[in-house]
Amino acid sequence: KQEVTQIPAALSVPEGENLVLNCSFTDSAIYNLQWFRQDPGKGLTSLLLIQSSQREQTSGRLNASLDKSSGRSTLYIAASQPGDSATYLCAVSNVQGAQKLVFGQGTRLTINP
């Protein structure tokens, strides 16, 4: 059974710092991995999708990497801003087709002005 772990559970950094959020999964036979952002009381916003054949994806100040063999992904946020404060969720799918994502519990990120 796939399990996804995100460390740390919470992170607080000053504005302007670069930071890394970690995600690990137990079954390396994944189809894809997705990073989401969730603001309090809101739905999830897709940030980046990495297919199993890819090593990384970039969008603006965000860069996500994938190392399937070690069961790890990282989300790198450059030059953090207070607006980046949110909970970041990692999810993996082990099957092609309608996605049965397994989610981690998230990292609650606070960027201090």
Next chain:
Amino acid sequence: ETGVTQTPRHLVMGMTNKKSLKCEQHLGHNAMYWYKQSAKKPLELMFVYNFKEQTENNSVPSRFSPECPNSSHLFLHLHTLQPEDSALYLCASSAEPSGLAGGTGELFFGEGSRLTVL
């Protein structure tokens, strides 16, 4: 209107009530999902519909009844719920690789329906 829209955004119901949650996607996707988000627990997949056919029921109690009349609409009918069913219910959609559009499988979520069962 674009994206995934969920109504109502907030719902309070008694244990004997019957209510429904509605989800509509305007993205041309072929797969739709219900997820449950409870406090201090990871998101849990409840149901998956692919081309209007239910392909996954993740051992969800029968007091939750999904309905997918077409690929753009998804409902979750609620009946005789328990207080522990109080949670944020999230709908999502995706374009699957098996579809005509040859999608990526990326999931797009709605804002959620916050359910409180008294």
